Amino acid sequence: MGQIKSVDERNEQTINRLLDIWESAVVETHTFLNKADIIAIKPDAKSGLMEIESLYCFLDDADTAQGFIGVENNKIEMLFIDADARGQGIGKQLLKFALVNLGAKYVDVNEQNEQAAGFYKHMGFVTLSRSEYDEQGRPFPILHLEQGRPS
Numbered sequence: 001m002g003q004i005k006s007v008d009e010r011n012e013q014t015i016n017r018l019l020d021i022w023e024s025a026v027v028e029t030h031t032f033l034n035k036a037d038i039i040a041i042k043p044d045a046k047s048g049l050m051e052i053e054s055l056y057c058f059l060d061d062a063d064t065a066q067g068f069i070g071v072e073n074n075k076i077e078m079l080f081i082d083a084d085a086r087g088q089g090i091g092k093q094l095l096k097f098a099l100v101n102l103g104a105k106y107v108d109v110n111e112q113n114e115q116a117a118g119f120y121k122h123m124g125f126v127t128l129s130r131s132e133y134d135e136q137g138r139p140f141p142i143l144h145l146e147q148g149r150p151s
Contacts, residue, residue, distance in 0.1 A: 002090070004097050007055040007068070017065050018049050018057065024083040032112040032140065044136065045078075052077055054102050058090045069094040076107040079116075095123055099147060110134070111141040124148050 007014060022045050026038055033041070049055065052070035058081075060066050067081035067090040076098055081091050098104035107125060109116045126148035134140045 002058055002060050002066070002093075004056050004058055004094060007057050010050055010055070014065075015046060015049050018068050018080075019046055021065060021067060021082045022049075022078075022080045025080040025086075028083040028086065029113055029115050030110065032110070037138075041136075048078060054098075056094065056097065056102075058094055060085070066090055067094055069098050071098050071102040071104045074103050074105045076104050079107075091119065092123070105147045107145050108135075108142050109145060111143050117143060120145050 007018070019042065023038065023042065026033065026041075030038075048070065053072040055068065055070045057065040057068040065082075066085040066088075068078065069076060070078040076095070079091060079094060079098075081094075095104075106128075107120055109120055111117060111130065124147055125145040127143050128146050129144045131142045131144065132139070134142055
């Protein structure tokens with residue numbers, strides 16, 4: 001069944017578990033990235049986990065994190081599900097939680113991550129604009145989305 005819980009204590013053990021989830025999700029879904037890209041981006045992911053305003057994880061029945069969502073200024077900055085836990089509705093639960101409880105309205109998604117782009121569109125997000133490069137200036141196009149209708 002699982003539960004969504006705030007990540008209040010961002011200690012090394014917790015951050016490392018969330019980074020493991022991030023990496024497994026990225027390897028699974030960001031097929032446009034090579035291993036060197038993932039290694040280069042990982043410090044940014046760790047920094048984001050340490051600094052994000054609102055960070056929540058989905059805990060399974062054994063109290064093990066299987067996914068997480070981070071929101072800041074009404075924008076979903078991160079949503080990642082462990083590759084082994086995909087397809088169980090965890091992403092949908094975390095997204096709905098963020099929309100209802102954290103005031104999330106916006107999200108950026110890699111255009112080349114077709115699974116994630118499709119997920120957000122299925123969940124009622126619409127494209128506002130597109131950028132050729134990500135926030136770090138890397139050549140990975142980004143779709144800027146807004147919640148268009150309740151789902």
